[in-house]
Amino acid sequence: MKRIIISTASAMICLLLVAACNTPKPASTGASSTEAKKTDPELVEKYWKLVELYGNPVTVEENQKEAHLILKSDGTYNGSAGCNTLLGSYSLGAPGRISFSEGATTLKMCLKGMETEEKFKQVIKMADSYLVKQDTLLLHRARMAPLARFVAVYMK
16 A cells, blocks of 8 residues: 555656646747736636537546646646646637647546547647637637537536
């Protein structure tokens, strides 16, 4: 039991170190250092529950977490792909444009839900645009059909 706890703790520390190294540094543009990062208040600081991938509904497998994504105003994201934790960075470009870093994940192996998890990680890599309508977030690649659909979940 101690070996499992130590291995898990070591893996989490390594994951955090890798994520810290992969965080891109902002390019110097000559703009004022007080210039705010591009953010979209409809997008950031919300718990986005994944409900659809490639047009197919997403269900929560037994003994797994709900797949979700949280985009922070500092340009980082975190969430869960169901089994593993996701984290990385993102940036917003022209209105409706988004790009994600490859990021990092924990490396747990689950008996169920790994196919959904892999597709979710693909969406993060592929997405280049987004649309927020009311409490729904859609991630797209070019002008294709939505890659993923999320709904905002609010604390009660």
